[in-house]
Amino acid sequence: MTNKKLVIIGTGETANLAYEYFTHDSDYEVAAFSVSKDYLKEKTFKDLPVVEFETVEKVYSPDEYYAFVAMAGEKLNRNRTRMYLATKNKGYKMASxxxxxxxxxxxxxxxxxxxxxxxxxxxxxxxxxxxxxxxxxxxxxxxxxxxxxxxxxxxxxxxxxxxxxxxxxxxxxxxxxxxxxxxxxxxxxxxxxxxxxxxxxxxxxxxxxxxxxxxxxxxxxxxxx
Ligand SMILES: CC(C)(COP(=O)(O)OP(=O)(O)OC[C@H]1O[C@@H](n2cnc3c(N)ncnc32)[C@H](O)[C@@H]1OP(=O)(O)O)[C@@H](O)C(=O)NCCC(=O)NCCS
Known part of the structure; x- marks a missing residue:
């Protein structure tokens, strides 16, 4: 069975951990990371590409890739929820x-x-x-x-x-x-x-x-x- 391909939204510590858990204990294979362009500082993270969230769907099509928003819970989860809804609105199937x-x-x-x-x-x-x-x-x-x-x-x-x-x-x-x-x-x-x-x-x-x-x-x- 081929692994399902995954884009992780975020490059902070939660994304670092999500990469570990998905890679070593799931049938998803992490292909890339994505963050809003204002937060995009490095072009790679964990030796994988980091792309702008604003246009991520053009590079990693929602028809082919799953997505997972890996963010912490500050502001009563508001930031994480906003990104989760924005990612879903791009047409991605969201992984758990x-x-x-x-x-x-x-x-x-x-x-x-x-x-x-x-x-x-x-x-x-x-x-x-x-x-x-x-x-x-x-x-x-x-x-x-x-x-x-x-x-x-x-x-x-x-x-x-x-x-x-x-x-x-x-x-x-x-x-x-x-x-x-x-x-x-x-x-x-x-x-x-x-x-x-x-x-x-x-x-x-x-x-x-x-x-x-x-x-x-x-x-x-x-x-x-
Ligand atoms: C309750 C909480 C939100 C308060 O944080 P804070 O605003 O930074 O408060 P402070 O540490 O300045 O403490 C203020 C007062 O409340 C008391 N206090 C703080 N947290 C307390 C708690 N959980 N239970 C009882 N009393 C608490 C402090 O002892 C202090 O009392 P004092 O004024 O008599 O000295 C915080 O302590 C808390 O529980 N955070 C959750 C931490 C957590 O679970 N993190 C998960 C990481 S994965």
Missing amino acids: YVSSRAFVWHNTQIGENCFILEDNTLQPFTKVGNNVVMWSGNHLGHQSEIKDNCFITSHCVICGQTVIGENSYLGVNSSVADFVTVAKDNFIAMGAVVNKKTKEDGLYIGNPAKRQVLTAKEYCGVTEE
């Missing part, structure tokens, strides 16, 4: 990476442009939306759902029957109790224990997690909308 060392039950549903690293546990009947990052070692309990554009850092425990709302960011070692909904646009601090449903655009810290006066968008510098 799911580590062969993750435990993923057969009926788990995973969307596109997801990045699911080693030691994640995704139990039966779980759902992961589009453009979701699950860094290493998280637990997603049965029947739980992570909506689009979330960033789950590491060693987060998301108990069964929970929902994590769009664009939300869960800091390392945070926990969400069973049947609890985290609203959209939440920033959950590292180590926070979310034991009740949260409200939109909240920064939550502590055990039990308390909503702060500063909102998540204010804390993360989200200014558009």
Whole structure:
């Protein structure tokens, strides 16, 4: 079987890691990188071409190449989401990476442009939306759902029957109790224990997690909308 050809959008550390994971643990072969022309400093990265995002589809046709947006989760994932939508609008099929060392039950549903690293546990009947990052070692309990554009850092425990709302960011070692909904646009601090449903655009810290006066968008510098 020939490998599927992939263009990675980004040349930062997430792109560096995406290259590693896709190359050594997937059936995609990375062909090139692409960044917006304002960020294009070097013509090559990892010995592969770097091309302008504005015209990438002319060089690497969406009929032949898949794409993956490899960016971090700052600004409540806004930058990553904008590039994901722009890439999709060019007609690319978006790849997801799911580590062969993750435990993923057969009926788990995973969307596109997801990045699911080693030691994640995704139990039966779980759902992961589009453009979701699950860094290493998280637990997603049965029947739980992570909506689009979330960033789950590491060693987060998301108990069964929970929902994590769009664009939300869960800091390392945070926990969400069973049947609890985290609203959209939440920033959950590292180590926070979310034991009740949260409200939109909240920064939550502590055990039990308390909503702060500063909102998540204010804390993360989200200014558009
Ligand atoms: C909550 C958070 C957003 C606050 O960051 P910050 O604005 O830089 O805050 P500071 O570090 O200046 O701390 C402000 C106060 O909050 C406390 N605090 C900070 N983070 C805390 C946390 N997670 N839980 C409890 N208290 C916390 C600090 O001790 C400090 O208290 P003090 O004023 O009594 O000394 C940040 O600590 C956090 O949790 N970030 C997520 C990190 C993460 O998961 N990264 C993933 C990397 S892959």
